Amino acid sequence: MESIINPPRDPNTLSNYNNWVSTHVTANLDILFDQQKLVGNVIHKFKSITNGESQDIILDTNHLDIGEIKVNGKQSEWELLPRLEPYGTGLKIKLDSPVALNETVEVDISVKTTEKCTALQWLTPAQTSNKKHPYMFSQCQAIHARSIFPCQDTPDVKSTFDFNITSPLPVISSGLHVGKSASAARPGHYLYQFHQKVPIPSYLFALASGDIVEAKIGPRSVVATSPDKLEECKWELEADTEKFINAIEKIVYPYAWGEYNVLVLPPSFPYGGMENPIFTFATPSIISKDRENVDVIAHELSHSWSGNLVTNASWEHFWLNEGWTTYLERRILAAIHGEPYRHFSAIIGWKALVDSVEHYGHDHEFTKLVVDLKGKDPDDAFSSIPYEKGFNFLFHLENLVGKDKFDKFIPHYFTTFKGKSLDSYEFKTTVLDFFSSDAEASKLLNDFDWEKWFYSPGLPPKPDFDTSLVDVVYELAGKWRTFSESGFIPKESDIKGLMANQIVVFLEQVLLFEKPLTPDQSQLMGQVYGFAKSENVEVSNLYLQVGLKAGDRSVIEPTTDLLGRIGRMKFVRPLYRGLQKLDRPIAIETFEKYKDFYHPICRAMVEKDLFGKKNA
Template sequence: MRYALLAGALLAAACQSPETKDQTADTPPARDLHTLSNADSIRIRHLDLDIRVDFAAHRIEGSAAWHFANPDGLSVLRLDTDGLTIDSVTAGGRKVPHTLDSAVAFLGHRLNVPIEKSDTLVRIWYKTATTATALQWLEPAQTLGKKQPFLYTQSEPTYARTWIPGPDGPGIRFTYTARVTVPKDLMALMSAENPRQKNDSGVYHFRMDQPVPAYLMALGVGDVAYRAIDGRTGVYTEPAMLDRAHYEFAEVGKMVTTAEGLYGPYRWGVYDVLVLPPGFPLGGMENPRLTFATPTIIAGDRSLVSLIAHELAHSWSGNLVTNATWDDFWLNEGFTVYFERRIMEAMMGADYADMLWELGYQDMQETVNDLGKDSRDTWLKLDLKGRSAEDGLTDVAYEKGAHFLRRVEEEVGRQKIDSFLYKYFNSHAFKTMSTEQFLEYFNAELMKGDTALVSKIRVKDWVYGPGIPDNCPRVPQARFGKVDAEREKFLKGDAAGGLQTKGWTSHEWLHFLRKMPKPLQLAQMQQLDGAFRFTQTGNSEVANQWFIMSVAAGYKPAFGNMEKFLSEVGRRKFLTPLYSEMMKSPEGTAMARSIYGKYRGNYHPLAQETLDKIIKK
C-alpha cells in the first residue's frame, strides 16, 4: 500500500517506533541539529538553578547544576550557551577547566566540560549578557504600574541557552528546582510550582517534578498580584490590571475541564496565566503551569480568549508530547490549533469554532503566498539544517497541521480521531515524537492498512508536499456568510450605520474588515469610523486590521491612535504587518522609521530583530 511504502522508506534510518522503544524522560531523543550538546549520549536528568536577578545591570548571574548519567563513560559533557560569561565550572565537586568553542551561526557557543566516568553532577557559575535574546528588561515606565521594573523570558525555540547554560533542544527533557533572588518588592514566578504572594526576603524557591525541555523554562519578575479563578486555575498580573484580567479569564477553569473531557487528564497540577506588560512579542507562551499571555487579549468582552484555549491545549500537545526536533514543529502547533478549536467548539458551539477555522485558513493562505506555494518551508516536515529554528515558526505548522487533522477527522469520523488522539497523548506522555515516528503510529493505530482511506487523506501531500493540498477542508460559514452580506451592502452604497452588526464578536468584525477592498476610499473609511469608532477601539485584533487599512487608504485621522498602539503593543503578529504596510510608500516609510525610532526600545529583542529587517531594508 502507498502509505506503508512511504513509511517504510522514511523510517529506514529512523528511531524505533514508540510502540517498541520505551522513550522515558531520560532516554536521549533523535539527533537535533539545533543543539550543540551531547545529550543524545549523556542523559540529562535534573537541573538545580540558583540565580540572582540584577535589574541595575540587566543581568542574571548564579549557577546551574546539572545531574546526569553517563552510561558510555564519555570524557566531556557538552552544553549549549549563547552570549554567557562562564566564570567557573566544577565536576563531581572538583574545579575543572572548561572551553567554549567558536560561535556557530544560530546556535551560539558549545561549552565543553571535562568529566570522569563516575561523575554525575556538573555545576556552572555564569552571567548573562545584556543582549540576551531570551530576556526583556522593562523600565518602570514600560509597565502599567509605572513604579517597578519587570523582567520576563522567552526561551522558544533556542533561546534558553542565552540565560541558562544547558542542553537546549525540544527533545531533551529534565526536571528542575530553582532558587531565584530578586528585589524585595518584586515577585518571581517560573514554569513550576509558584508562590501566591510576595514574601519579605525576595528569595523564591521553585520545583518542577515533571520533565520539561529547555524551551519551556520561563521566569517572570515584577510587581504582580494573584487571584484564583477556581481551585486549580488563577491569574497573575500587575495589580492595576488584575480586575480586568480576572474577568476576562473567568471561563479558564471550565476550559481545563472541557479539555480533559476531550483528550484525558490535565497532568500539570495547576493552570495559571501571567499577563505580561505590552512588550511581549507573542500572543502567548505555553510555559507549564504558567502560561505567559499578551495583554492584547484583554478585550473586555472575553472575545479573544481562544488564545488561552490554545496555550492550554499545549499542556497535551507540545508540553506533554513534544516534537523531537524543530523540523517536527507541526506536531506541536498543528495539534494544538486543532485541540484549541475543539475546546472552543465544545464551549461556544460549532458556528463559533467555524469562524476560527476560516480566519486560520486565511492566515494559512497569506503565509503560503508570502513563502511561495512551492517553497520547501510550506511542508509540514521542515528542513532547517544550517538555519535558525525561528524560520520554522510560521502559520504553516499551525494551520496546515491543524487542517491536516481536520482532514483526517472528515475521513475517519470524530469518534475515531478522538479515540486516537486520547491514546496518543496518554501513551506518549512526557515523551518526544518525530514526524516519522508519528506517521508509523498513525498508520498502525488509525489507518490500520486501509489503503483507500490513506489515498483519500493523501498524507504524503500534506506532510511532505508544498502549499495547501487541494483536499484541504473548508468549514461551513453561517456567521461569516451574514458578515459578507453586510459588507457587500456597504460596498454597494448602504450607510454603515444601517448595517446589521448587533452581537458581532471580534471574529466577525475582523472578517468584515479583512475582506474589504484595499485601499478603501477616504469617504468609506470616514463613514465606517463614524459608525463603528474603529480608530478608538480597545480590541487589539480589530484595531490592528483597521490601522493597516488606514495606512493603505491614507486615512490620517487614525494615525495618532495608530502611533499610540505601536508605542504600547509589542506583539509581532501586529507589528510586522502594520510596519510592513507603512513601508510600501515613501510617506509611510518616513512615518514607520519615525515611529520605530521612538519605540524600538519597548519591543522584545525578537520583535526588534524582525522589525529591523523590515524598517532598514
C-alpha cells in the same frame, strides 16, 4: 530515552545530547535589576547514554559569562568552541574518565547573563503599566534558553527542575511554588522556590519578576498581573478558565500539572501567549473588556497536553506542537459554543495561513508542514503555517476516518507519547498502527498522500467549512466591495449583534479586496462602525491595516500610537508592513522611537521586515 537517535535529530543544537541527557536541573539565580542580569549557578544531573565512548559534555550557550565549572564537586577543565551562527557557542566540559552507560555525573556551572541575552526582557518602571517598579520576564522558545544558562537547548531532551530564585520583587516560574523566605545574603530580597516534577524541555524554562499580585479565577487557577490591572484581568478570565479545562479533560485526559495559572505580562510581550507550564505567560491584548479574546487561553491551556507533555523533537516538526494545539483549542471552543464556532475559528485561521504563504511565497521552504532548518534560526520560520497547516492536516485526517474514530485516537496519541518527544514519522506510524485493525480506515490511511502533506510548499486543499457564522459578514463585505457602484450607505446597525471575531472576519475580507477602499471610505467605516475607537486590539489593528492599505493618512497617528503600546508580533509586524508601504520614513522613524520597548525577538523580526530579510 529510546526516542534519542544517533546522530541527534535536532539540527538547531550544538549539544552532544546523543551521548548525554540532562535529567534534572537546579537553577540558583539572583535577579539583579540594577545590572539587568541573572547571576548564580546551575547544576545539571547528566546521564550517559553511550558506553563510555565520550569523556566530553557539550552544551549550548549564547553570550554567557561562565565562571568555574565543577564535575562531581571537583573543578573541571572547560573551553568555549568556535562560535557558530545562529546557534551560539558550544561549551565543552572535560571529564577525567569515561562514564559507563546509564551512570550519572553532576555538573555545577557558575554563570551570569549578559546584555546580549536574547531570552530576557528588562523593563524600566516607565515601561510597566503602573510605572512603579522594574520588571523582568523570559521568553526561551525557540532556542533562547542557551542565553540564560548552559543547557541542552533542544526539545528532544526533558528534565525536571528546581528553581531557587532571589529577587526584591515577587517571582513566578514554570514550576509549582514551594517556598518563600528572606534572603540572608541580600537584605530586602526574598528567595522564591519552585519545583517542576514533570520533565520539560529547556524552552519551557520561564521566569518573571516584578510588581505582581494574584487573584483566583477558578478552583485550580489564579491570574497574576500588576496591581492596577488585577480586577480587569480577573473579570476577563474567571468566566471561562475552568470551563476550558473541563472541556479539554473530556477530549484528552486529566490535566497533569496541578495548577493552571495565567500571568498577564506588560504590553511588550511578543506573543499572544507562551505555554510555560503552571503559568501561561499572556499578552495584555487578551484583556479586551468583552471576554472575546480569551480563545488565547484555550490555546495555551491546550499546550499543557500538546507541546508540554508531548513535544516536537525538533523545530522542523513544530506543527506537532502548534497544529495539535490549534486543533485542541478549536475542539474546546466547539464543546462550549457549538460546532459552527469551531469552523468559524478555522475560517479565521485559513486567512492567517493564506497571509503567511503569500508573505513567504508559495514555493518557500517555510510553507511546508515539515521544514528544513539545518543552519537556520527557527525564529525565522515562525508564522501561522505550523499552526494552521497543522490544524488543517489533523482536520483532514479527522474527516477522512470519521470524527468518532478520530476522537478515540486523540487520548491514545497523548498517552503513547506522554513525557516524550517525537517527529512527524513517528506520528504517521502511530496513526497507521492505531487504525490497522479497522480495515476501512486502514485502507484510507495507507492510500493517503502523507509525503505531499509533509513536504509540499504552499496551501493545502481548503476544507469545506461550515460558513453559517461568516455568511452575514461575507455579505456585508460584499456591500463594501461594490460600494462605489451600488450606492450602499453604511449604518451602525450593520454590525449590531456581531461578535468581535465576526468583525475580525469582516475586516479580513475587506483587506482581501483587489481594489482597496478609498481613504474616504476607510474613514467612513471607522466612524460609522466605531472601529477607530475599539478597545479590542484584534479589531482596531485590522481596521488600521485597512486604512493603511486604503492610503488613509488619518490612520497613521493611531497606528504609530498603537505600535508604541503593544509589542505582540501578530499586530506589530503587519502594521509596520502596511505603514512602510504608505510612508516608509514614518515607519522607520516609529521603529527607531519604540525599538527599545519591543522584546528582542520582535525587534529582530521587524528589522528583517523593514531592512531586508535574512530568511528569504
